[in-house]
Amino acid sequence: MKLKIAVLPGDGIGPEIVAQALETAKAVCKKFRHELFYREALVGATAIDTVGNPYPAETHAICMDSDAVLFGAIGSPEYDNNPSAKVRPEQGLLAMRKQLGLYANIRPVTTFPSLIHKSPLRTDLVDGADFMCIRELTGGIYFGRPQGRSEDGETAYDTCVYTVEEIERIIRLAYGYALKRRKKLTVVDKANVLCTSRLWRQVAQKLEKEYPEVETEYMFVDNAAMQIIQWPKRFDVMVTENMFGDILTDEASVITGSLGMLPSASIGTHTSVFEPIHGSYPQATGKDIANPLATILSVALMFEYAFDLQAEAKAVRKAVDASLVEKIVTEDIAAGGKAYKTSEVGKWITDYLY
Numbered sequence: 001m002k003l004k005i006a007v008l009p010g011d012g013i014g015p016e017i018v019a020q021a022l023e024t025a026k027a028v029c030k031k032f033r034h035e036l037f038y039r040e041a042l043v044g045a046t047a048i049d050t051v052g053n054p055y056p057a058e059t060h061a062i063c064m065d066s067d068a069v070l071f072g073a074i075g076s077p078e079y080d081n082n083p084s085a086k087v088r089p090e091q092g093l094l095a096m097r098k099q100l101g102l103y104a105n106i107r108p109v110t111t112f113p114s115l116i117h118k119s120p121l122r123t124d125l126v127d128g129a130d131f132m133c134i135r136e137l138t139g140g141i142y143f144g145r146p147q148g149r150s151e152d153g154e155t156a157y158d159t160c161v162y163t164v165e166e167i168e169r170i171i172r173l174a175y176g177y178a179l180k181r182r183k184k185l186t187v188v189d190k191a192n193v194l195c196t197s198r199l200w201r202q203v204a205q206k207l208e209k210e211y212p213e214v215e216t217e218y219m220f221v222d223n224a225a226m227q228i229i230q231w232p233k234r235f236d237v238m239v240t241e242n243m244f245g246d247i248l249t250d251e252a253s254v255i256t257g258s259l260g261m262l263p264s265a266s267i268g269t270h271t272s273v274f275e276p277i278h279g280s281y282p283q284a285t286g287k288d289i290a291n292p293l294a295t296i297l298s299v300a301l302m303f304e305y306a307f308d309l310q311a312e313a314k315a316v317r318k319a320v321d322a323s324l325v326e327k328i329v330t331e332d333i334a335a336g337g338k339a340y341k342t343s344e345v346g347k348w349i350t351d352y353l354y
C-alpha cells in the first residue's frame with residue numbers, strides 16, 4: 001500500500017518526538033512492505049517566525065494532499081506570557097482543525113501494567129481502566145463569535161455556539177464507537193446552567209432512541225470530573241463539547257501515569273491528524289529527554305484509523321509495551337531507574353520492529 005503523510009513537527013519538543021515517530025512509521029512500512037511518502041511542513045511558533053502565519057496556506061495544501069497528518073506540538077513561552085501578541089501559535093492549531101474539518105478528537109485512555117505505579121491514583125482504581133473520550137473540536141467557545149474586548153478594555157467576552165447539526169454528527173460518531181466497544185455512552189454537559197448544553201442533551205435524547213443497544217447516561221461536567229478520578233472503570237465512551245473535552249482529557253491522562261503516553265486522533269471531513277495529547281514542553285527543547293511514546297502511539301492510531309492497517313497498529317503497540325517492560329524509558333516514567341534519551345527509546349523501538 002502507498003501511504004502519503006504530512007509531517008508537522010511544530011514547536012518545542014515537537015521535532016524531536018516526531019522524528020522518532022516517523023522512524024517508527026518507516027520501520028513498520030518496511031516490515032509490512034508499504035511505501036511511505038512524507039512531506040514536512042511548518043506550523044505553530046516556528047511557522048510564525050519563518051513566514052508570519054501559524055498555519056500557512058502551503059502547510060494546509062500539503063495536509064489536504066495527504067492521507068494523514070502526523071503532528072508534534074505547538075506553543076512557545078515567548079507568546080504565552082505576552083497577552084498582546086497579535087498572532088499566537090495556538091491559532092495555527094485551531095485554524096488547522098477548522099480548515100481540515102476535524103470535528104472529532106478521539107483520545108483513548110488506557111493503562112499500561114508496567115506504569116500503573118506511576119499513577120497518583122490507587123492501583124485498584126486505575127488497573128484495567130479503558131475508556132475513550134470523544135471531544136467535539138470545531139465548535140463551542142473556541143470558535144464562537146463574538147469574541148473580544150470592549151473598547152475601553154474593561155470587559156472581555158467569548159461566545160459558546162452549537163448547532164443541532166454539529167451536535168448530531170459528534171453524538172452519532174460516539175454511538176458508532178460505543179457499539180464497537182462495551183456499549184455504554186456518557187454524554188457530558190452542563191445542562192443545568194448552559195443553553196448550549198441543553199441543546200446537546202435534547203439532541204442526544206432524540207438520537208438515543210436510535211441506539212437501543214447502547215446504554216446512554218447523562219452527566220454534568222463537574223460530576224464527570226470527579227468520577228474520572230473516583231471510578232474511571234465506569235466509563236466506556238464519553239462524548240462532550242470542545243472545552244469540557246479539553247479539560248477532562250488532560251485530567252484523564254493522569255490515570256495512565258504520564259501525560260507523555262497518550263495519543264490522539266482528530267478526524268473529520270478531510271485528512272485526519274494524529275498527535276500526542278501533551279504540549280510542546282519548551283523547557284525540554286533540544287535536550288533529547290522528552291517521552292516519544294505518545295507520538296509513537298499516535299502512529300499506531302494513524303495506521304488504524306487513516307489506513308485501516310490493524311496488524312501494523314498492533315505491531316507498534318507491541319513494541320511500545322516491550323520497551324516499557326524492558327524499562328527502556330525516558331525520565332518522566334523511569335521511576336528512579338535509568339532514564340533513556342528520546343532518541344534511544346525511539347531507536348530501541350525501531351530495532352524491535354525490524
Ligand code: IPM
Pocket residue numbers: 074075090093246277
Ligand atoms: C489540546 C490543546 C489545545 C486546545 C491548545 C494548544 C490550543 O490544549 O489540543 O488539547 O486547547 O485544544
Ligand code: MG
Pocket residue numbers: 246247250
Ligand atoms: Mg488541551
